[in-house]
Amino acid sequence: MTKTTHSDLLLKNINAQAPFPICFADLEKAVAEKMEAGPFGYIRSGAGGEQTLRNNRAAFEKYSITPRFLQDVSSIDTSIELFGKVHPTPFLFAPVGMNKMAHDEGELAVARAADQLKIPYIQSTVSSYALEDVAQTAPTATKWFQLYWSTNEEIAYSMAARAEAAGFEAIVLTVDTVMLGWREEDVRNQFSPLKLGYARGNYMNDPVFTASLPDDSFESYVQGVLQNIFHPTLNWENVRELKRRSNLPILLKGILHPEDAKLAIENGIDGIIVSNHGGRQLDGVIGSLDALPNIVKVVNGQIPVILDSGVYRGMDALKALALGADAVAIGRPFVYGLALEGQQGVEKVMTNLYDELKVSIALAGATSIKGLRDITLLKDV
Ligand SMILES: Cc1cc2nc3c(=O)[nH]c(=O)nc-3n(C[C@H](O)[C@H](O)[C@H](O)COP(=O)(O)O)c2cc1C
Numbered sequence: 001m002t003k004t005t006h007s008d009l010l011l012k013n014i015n016a017q018a019p020f021p022i023c024f025a026d027l028e029k030a031v032a033e034k035m036e037a038g039p040f041g042y043i044r045s046g047a048g049g050e051q052t053l054r055n056n057r058a059a060f061e062k063y064s065i066t067p068r069f070l071q072d073v074s075s076i077d078t079s080i081e082l083f084g085k086v087h088p089t090p091f092l093f094a095p096v097g098m099n100k101m102a103h104d105e106g107e108l109a110v111a112r113a114a115d116q117l118k119i120p121y122i123q124s125t126v127s128s129y130a131l132e133d134v135a136q137t138a139p140t141a142t143k144w145f146q147l148y149w150s151t152n153e154e155i156a157y158s159m160a161a162r163a164e165a166a167g168f169e170a171i172v173l174t175v176d177t178v179m180l181g182w183r184e185e186d187v188r189n190q191f192s193p194l195k196l197g198y199a200r201g202n203y204m205n206d207p208v209f210t211a212s213l214p215d216d217s218f219e220s221y222v223q224g225v226l227q228n229i230f231h232p233t234l235n236w237e238n239v240r241e242l243k244r245r246s247n248l249p250i251l252l253k254g255i256l257h258p259e260d261a262k263l264a265i266e267n268g269i270d271g272i273i274v275s276n277h278g279g280r281q282l283d284g285v286i287g288s289l290d291a292l293p294n295i296v297k298v299v300n301g302q303i304p305v306i307l308d309s310g311v312y313r314g315m316d317a318l319k320a321l322a323l324g325a326d327a328v329a330i331g332r333p334f335v336y337g338l339a340l341e342g343q344q345g346v347e348k349v350m351t352n353l354y355d356e357l358k359v360s361i362a363l364a365g366a367t368s369i370k371g372l373r374d375i376t377l378l379k380d381v
């Protein structure tokens, strides 16, 4: 239970000593001023003409709620349960690769923030720091490992096994990125963090990967990553084999079609992340929130459904939870916080989202996450 009566959640931000961007637009603007065009464009942009990036936001803007009052909202319970473990907030850190682009401490800083805030951390395959180093710096954080399949499948199994050994509690297999989306901003800026070596953290110390290289030069590592990271052969048999080889719950990330959600359940998958990769993969895809209701319907409570892509304020999280998501994952906002102030910046961004969510739950007249499902939502057509 969280008391909403302690101190005003908004006014604590009106403090001239430490102003920090309060919303996504301000945050993005501050980062645009600080970072170079290449890395900033990489993080900010969507694929193609950015229709999906816009769809993500538009989907949230289509919904309005009709609040209820006089319900005593002095105490609210924002906790959720995933795979038998209770978490104090309905947020997760979405897997974001190559965090050294934003800050030298990269994933280490984010994982420490996750530990501090008790928000589960999903580490990317293509992170700048190794998963073992993340585990060491954030030992008590709930950590999941996001797996990108590898052309050499043994590398994928090796990373999944390392994650399990290091105390990660779930594997998130991303299915929407068998190759990179058509990212025009990166071509414009002639920028590829993969080619610059930002993605090597988990590869440099992987015994299967390193054994496959001709030598241990920088070029060999980069070429090795490029040869393995794109994996268009990925198919349901791979999913079943991963499931057989791992003792951890397996989630699929990037599901948008209800039929794929159904197949996921038929194949023994333990959770789904509804996502369009923040509009970075196939452009012209529906907003992720628009995909949610049909997926929630077919899943029908059998496994957790998490949503990401475009959750930029507490009220967005509320809408996704009201539409049946069990949790929401945050991508770009925390990366921007990291770019501005490292671990502290990540904590400020996530705390802002959480504070706005608490205010929103209370003002909507609910007192728990599950209770949000009874909220009246109206969708513009
Ligand atoms: C810079 C960047 C790198 C990303 N890297 C990965 C990744 O390595 N693995 C993955 O599954 N998703 C990756 N994503 C997608 C995020 O997990 C998430 O789906 C997306 O950022 C959510 O949208 P949002 O940024 O609008 O919150 C990345 C996103 C960004 C912005």
Ligand SMILES: O=C(O)C(=O)c1ccccc1
Pocket: 097, 126, 177, 194, 199, 229, 277, 280
């Ligand atoms: O940039 C991304 O969104 C991403 O997920 C990715 C995928 C492969 C290699 C590097 C990053």
